[in-house]
Amino acid sequence: MSHAIVPSSGVLVGRARVTGHDHPRIVTVRDGKVFDITNKTAPTVRDIVELGNPAAYVAGSTGAALGDVDAIVQNSWTKKFDPAVPALLSPIDLQAVKASGVTFVASLLERVIEEQAKGDKAKADSLRDDVLKLIGADLSKIVPGSPAAMQVKEALIARGVWSQYLEVGIGPDAEIFTKGQPMSTVGFGADVGLHPISSWNNPEPEIVLVVSSAGRIIGATLGNDVNLRDVEGRSALLLGKAKDNNASGSVGPFIRLFDGDFTIETIKAAELSMRVEGEDGFVLDGHSNMAKISRTPESLVEATIGRHHQYPDGLVLFLGTMFAPVKDRDGPGKGFTHKIGDVVSISTPSLGTLSNRVLLSTECAPWTYGASHLMRDLGKADLL
Structure with a gap:
């Protein structure tokens, strides 16, 4: 797998650890460089999110260049961290x-299997085949909470394979x-x-x-x-x-x-x-x-x-x-x-x-x- 760490376009905002500052700095990326845009108008990412047009605010903010984005990304690895170079933090x-x-069918079935296996991964393979045979329906075509979903729910209850994970997977509530x-x-x-x-x-x-x-x-x-x-x-x-x-x-x-x-x-x-x-x-x-x-x-x-x-x-x-x-x-x-x-x-x-x-x-x-x-x-x- 080979993908860019930082998208090549778009309005980006994040946070960085910068020597000389006790608190995280608010940063953006332009032309391959990271800029510190921390200011009193929006000193946190939360404050930026609450603005009427966050993208326009970040795109229009001026700030000091902190260095090349590639160097800062590499310095963000815990085991490679150099305090003299900025490092990325969680952007929130x-x-x-x-x-x-349980928002995807594949993970839904695996949650049912986990529940049936009681946390024992050795039982998972045999249970996977059993559960798929018992369900006998393409859940990917079922709209959660719909009449069709409720029919599947009743059929599964009757067959003794209902699960709390199926409830949130195809039931009305996420x-x-x-x-x-x-x-x-x-x-x-x-x-x-x-x-x-x-x-x-x-x-x-x-x-x-x-x-x-x-x-x-x-x-x-x-x-x-x-x-x-x-x-x-x-x-x-x-x-x-x-x-x-x-x-x-x-x-x-x-x-x-x-x-x-x-x-x-x-x-x-x-x-x-x-x-x-x-x-x-x-x-x-x-x-x-x-x-x-x-x-x-x-x-x-x-x-x-x-x-x-x-x-x-x-x-x-x-x-x-x-x-x-x-x-x-x-x-x-x-x-x-x-x-x-x-x-x-x-x-x-x-x-x-x-x-x-x-x-x-x-x-x-x-x-x-x-x-x-x-x-x-x-x-x-x-x-x-």
Whole structure:
């Protein structure tokens, strides 16, 4: 897989660690260089998102050049970090980090299998064949919540194979959950974390929408919703333990803001590619085609934010994935799971490439810089 890390066009906004500043700097990319556009008008990415025309604001902002984008990207790898050179951070800050699950048929079936296997990956292969035979329907043609979906639901209940995952996959209500807390995500080049109790896990390559407090979708980026299959498979009530751990969500490299050339329709047509490269020589390639999503991105946003639930600092929403790895890694029937040192790269031409190295969450840098620290530092810098 060979894709550009930074898109060749578009209005981009992100954050960077810059020596001499206590707080993250707001940055954009122009002509192969990264520019610091931090100012009092919009000192956070959240503030930019809340503007009437975020793309026009970023495109029209002047700022100091920080260096070549390629050099800053390379310096963003944790193991290569040089404090004298800027480094990318997650491009979001105060937004709530939300995610939608079971939005693709392929991942829906794998969630049913996880549930039936009770977190035991050794049982997954035989169960996969059994579940496919029992369902006997092309769920990709079913509109969630439709009369046809309800007929399938009744038929599956009668056959004894109904699942809570099928409920949110074809039922009227989408699965929306909190992936992590504001300020908790990591960016390009950072280490992503697996909880040490997990022995069956995988990356989840996703598009992440950026949404204002008014529910307006203003742009998108890439995300890795690190997933612990054995933990969630034991019980859906363990979703928090499976999803929200130190460094368990990565976002980046930049947010691309909607303008005349990049719109929600671009997102709906996007195809994500993903590669896992292990220190053991193992390579896994996968993809996720947004055209096959079972609920529209707009409907997922509407299920998240509205009169029923507000987010004063806006939110980002992981849209889910159709990627469900079943390739054997350590022998026939053993399926896929991460190993420490894996490098995961998620790409699509309009958004670039998000790459991270896999470690245990206990070995990743602890999350110590939160919203209170950011506000204090912005206050000291006279940016509030």
